[in-house]
């Protein structure tokens with residue numbers, strides 16, 4: 001894989017190229033508009049390539065960037081920095097945003113070197129090293145690349161954080177504070193996800209609303225409550241366009257989970273397809289909110305592009321469906337692998353799962369910015385099974401399995 005960095009001198013050319021070759025059009029109103037307004041794809045769409053789906057023109061309605069972002073006059077698409085960009089979510093978001101805004105307008109950053117087997121759709125797009133705890137380095141990237149939006153994905157997830165609390169505090173708290181300060185000084189839109197882990201043992205279990213008791217007892221949860229509160233503070237006090245959603249556990253086929261409590265829901269498919277058995281680190285009835293990655297990424301883009309004036313709050317629950325290990329195992333056994341055997345050896349992650357909600361209420365996200373998931377449990381299991389089975393058929397040698405998350409938290 002060859003990676004190039006985009007220098008500021010190349011930016012105007014990059015923008016022109018983007019406008020010419022992608023879906024951007026110069027409108028009579030004197031603004032670049034995106035001829036494909038964000039459209040939530042139907043389930044049927046999912047058989048076609050994501051990039052193709054997002055670049056098909058539907059000229060009837062047009063998105064003027066001026067209405068959705070901090071861009072002056074809406075004269076160009078946003079330039080986006082994704083921190084933690086090589087993680088489970090960053091790669092998928094970058095693939096979609098690069099199809100939508102132009103490859104050079106989406107800068108990926110991380111502290112690890114991109115592995116050629118990662119499913120990066122545009123490997124020649126800009127990639128930079130950025131430790132989010134290093135403020136001057138982050139500022140340099142924001143200035144050099146003339147960044148407008150930061151999607152701040154760098155974080156240690158629940159299980160990894162619990163094993164290394166000091167590091168989690170540093171990365172999750174210092175990293176976010178750095179991004180917020182940059183947003184204040186350089187007028188950036190900041191999206192930083194929160195999680196179901198921002199709730200705790202005293203939160204109600206079911207149909208959990210946006211505003212409720214939040215007293216998590218994990219380091220991860222504590223750092224995410226800090227994210228929510230500090231982001232809201234910067235919004236109120238300094239007018240920073242801070243946005244956050246509480247993601248549930250996200251399931252993906254071609255990117256691996258980073259060491260969380262919900263990782264079993266991906267591992268189970270790898271092990272079922274390879275060995276027809278799985279030992280789960282949560283109890284059979286540990287029901288948690290879950291979502292397929294396409295819904296997560298589509299919803300995130302929809303939220304990023306929503307006019308700020310439409311948002312009645314800065315942090316939203318975002319839900320698709322909920323299931324427990326025994327429920328997903330039953331579907332696998334019934335529909336895909338009759339001989340599949342599931343056993344249970346709950347570890348410290350069970351104690352974390354017990355403090356998280358089983359179901360979320362996301363009415364406000366649906367009302368304010370039109371959030372709708374496409375897939376519920378049966379659909380999620382179907383795309384996971386088919387997608388991972390396909391991976392093993394196509395290129396088994398390159399697949400790192402679900403054991404990765406076990407190793408990370410050992």
Ligand SMILES: NC(=O)C1=CN([C@@H]2O[C@H](COP(=O)(O)OP(=O)(O)OC[C@H]3O[C@@H](n4cnc5c(N)ncnc54)[C@H](O)[C@@H]3O)[C@@H](O)[C@H]2O)C=CC1
Pocket residue numbers: 083084085086087088089090109110111112130131132133152153154155156157171193194195196246247248249250251256257258259260262
């Ligand atoms: N994947 C999920 O199920 C959920 C994720 N989230 C949140 O979404 C965000 C992204 O999550 P994932 O992609 O799943 O995580 P991940 O663990 O797969 O990726 C995180 C990335 O951050 C990078 N990173 C670690 N320390 C760093 C540092 N000091 N500087 C810069 N980068 C650093 C890692 O190298 C990694 O590539 C996180 O904030 C997470 O809390 C929230 C709920 C669910």
Ligand SMILES: CC(=O)[C@H](N)C(=O)O
Pocket residue numbers: 157158159195196197220247248249250259260261262263
């Ligand atoms: C739900 C999350 O935040 C993440 N997947 C984790 O399990 O830590």
